[in-house]
Amino acid sequence: MKETAKIFDVILIGGGLAGLCNAIHLSKFGTSVLLLEKNEYPKHKVCGEYISNEVLPYLSFLDIHPFDFGAVKIDQFQLSTRKNKLISAKLPLGGFGISRYQLDFMLAKKAKENGVLLIQDTVVEVDFHKELFHVSTKQKQKFRAKICIGSFGKRSLLDVKMNRNFIQRKAPYLGVKIHVKVDFPEDLVALHNFKGGYCGVSKVENGAINLCYITNYFEFQKYKNITDFQEQVVFQNAFLKEIFSESTPIFEKALTISQISFETKKPVENHIIFCGDSAGMIHPLCGNGMSMAIQSAQIASKLILNFLNGKGMTRDQLEKNYIRQWNRQFKWRLNAGHFIALLFRNDSIAAFLLQVLKRLPFLMPIIIKQTHGKPIDN
């Protein structure tokens, strides 16, 4: 195994939204950054691809302007229950639709322009001793850094290696995504529930419509394949039946991911600062995971810059401050998200809630705000 002599300021493990935003932010201030990402860019990811507008000021600070590369504005919301009851509302803050294929690619391009060293390799081990992180990869490379950020997403073999607590618990959800061509309003994000899951529908760049659903794996397992599951279960929701049957697929086949878990994680473990889904995952029903990943990068980067700039911050203070700020920003959102998802899993409660929301529509923005933050300033 060959070890490079250079000691980086920061090594980032995983180049999704959290890793890439950290890389751009840190490199903007002259920090030496190595980003290790196992996949090539661009690549499609299972994701609803609706992002809350709260990230726009921060993305602009990073010199990323999603509307320049095709993002579409979304400010209307629809929700239907399994029993086809529908409610519509205006989104309090609104958001935009952009594919991860495009967004991650643009972020990676910016990171490289800023001088980030981006290597395609899978991290297999991280050790911390004598105030340095020693990171080993599948291609038998070894790197060292003063700071290590874990931004490797919802579930990785590294979580198993590190014996993180959440990995022992059940991860019973499965995600499916496809891009299609179908007539669908540009400014709308719809969430249609079906037995054991829900499907998000919204537009991304180039006129494509994202259809992305999450379902309980045990429910899914009862059927032969995706087509069978969709016909027997997903299409029980009349809105989904209409959208799916009128659409023409752009992808050759749907993308899937399994073992999605919403278990509580720790934002710092073994001195590694975790960002994005690696630190905690909000239920996708809330459409705020991407914005949380981006905002966690901002929190981590600001603190790390203070630590590296010798402003008298110790490693212990860095870690405690990050945990405190992470909890302040996200803990309430995560709990609210899990509670709302739990309510919508029960048919009678979901139907009752929809009746209440129809009669008292001012409650809808209040509920949405529980799972979202304010625009992120710099």
Ligand SMILES: Cc1cc2nc3c(=O)[nH]c(=O)nc-3n(C[C@H](O)[C@H](O)[C@H](O)COP(=O)(O)OP(=O)(O)OC[C@H]3O[C@@H](n4cnc5c(N)ncnc54)[C@H](O)[C@@H]3O)c2cc1C
């Ligand atoms: C079905 C579904 C629908 C969703 N819909 C929405 C939505 O509409 N809106 C929203 O805001 N959020 C949504 N989310 C959540 C959102 O996708 C995540 O919160 C977001 O992707 C988190 O970004 P991240 O950077 O933490 O992780 P990721 O984007 O997953 O990035 C992690 C990266 O780490 C890399 N990696 C992993 N292990 C290693 C390793 N050992 N070495 C090197 N690299 C590694 C991976 O290849 C990956 O590129 C949805 C999630 C799901 C599952």
